[in-house]
Amino acid sequence: MKEDIITKVKNDVAFEQKHKDGFSQIMIGLFMVIIALFLYIGIDSYAVFILILFPGLIESLRKRITYPRIGYAKLEDNRKVSSGVWAFIVALIIAVGVVIFVIETSNSSLEQAAAQYRILMGVFAMLIIGFLGYASIKYKSKAVMVYGGFAIVFITVTLIFKVDQSFVTWFLFGFGVLNLVYGIYALIKFLKAYPVLKDAE
Amino acid sequence: MQNEDIGSEISFEEIDRIIHEPARLNIMLYLYVVEKADFVYLVHKTGLTKGNLSVHLQKLEQNGYVEILKEFVNRIPHTLVRLTQRGRTSFEQYKENILKVLQQT
Numbered sequence: 001m002k003e004d005i006i007t008k009v010k011n012d013v014a015f016e017q018k019h020k021d022g023f024s025q026i027m028i029g030l031f032m033v034i035i036a037l038f039l040y041i042g043i044d045s046y047a048v049f050i051l052i053l054f055p056g057l058i059e060s061l062r063k064r065i066t067y068p069r070i071g072y073a074k075l076e077d078n079r080k081v082s083s084g085v086w087a088f089i090v091a092l093i094i095a096v097g098v099v100i101f102v103i104e105t106s107n108s109s110l111e112q113a114a115a116q117y118r119i120l121m122g123v124f125a126m127l128i129i130g131f132l133g134y135a136s137i138k139y140k141s142k143a144v145m146v147y148g149g150f151a152i153v154f155i156t157v158t159l160i161f162k163v164d165q166s167f168v169t170w171f172l173f174g175f176g177v178l179n180l181v182y183g184i185y186a187l188i189k190f191l192k193a194y195p196v197l198k199d200a201e
Numbered sequence: 202m203q204n205e206d207i208g209s210e211i212s213f214e215e216i217d218r219i220i221h222e223p224a225r226l227n228i229m230l231y232l233y234v235v236e237k238a239d240f241v242y243l244v245h246k247t248g249l250t251k252g253n254l255s256v257h258l259q260k261l262e263q264n265g266y267v268e269i270l271k272e273f274v275n276r277i278p279h280t281l282v283r284l285t286q287r288g289r290t291s292f293e294q295y296k297e298n299i300l301k302v303l304q305q306t
Contacts, residue, residue, distance in 0.1 A: 006296075010234040013246075071242025073235040197241050 017073055021066045022186030025179045027054050032176025039169040069194035150175055211301045219264050220295045225257050229292050237283035
């Protein structure tokens, strides 16, 4: 079906305001690299709290760098449940299914500990897949499809081949660096394409 | 052959001339897809000069289609613009009418 012009403009504006500057990718990458480092030194359980700081940090960077170039637009609040929310719910249900399956198939306490670790990573990867699947459909972006592919490889290898922690650490590190590089590339492209609009109110 | 979905016929005179002007149509479209936006966003999206944009915004404000909100952020003036309910309805009506006219011709 041919896309309505209003929907197309709405999606373009949303993409420009939320993703074009590369800050989202940089933050995702940074988060994964930090998690990998925390796993490496053995304090992984606190890594998730870093997430709380990220939205404020992104907004602060956008106020200084993004909005003086492309302006600020408050996007409409779509109250109806979007396809993205459904994709997220489906991903969550699959993740819960995987969790139950792994718990049911593990026997010893050592195996159970390893399984719990894989469960945590599995849930994490599933949430990423849900988000990236939605983003790739909404913005028709090939880059997020590549990320989705990485996430699928991650969960497959982690769950099926019962890998150890070092594999997960290195995979997260690699995935994080990939996001960081792509985000920085997008930011440089953005800065070159959009100069600051001087004296604009 | 006449399309039954078209309903009542409409003439060019019924097209809203305030919105029909290309620059204002562009402004209305980019405001329609957001809740509110600042002046820089409109300069960036429409490609109009600041002076030109101000004139068109004034015209839209006089007709009650947009609301212009002035504020200060760190002592720097910041202008926010949003479509009024009347502006939103008029834009939807314009879209409907122009499609009808195009289908008729």
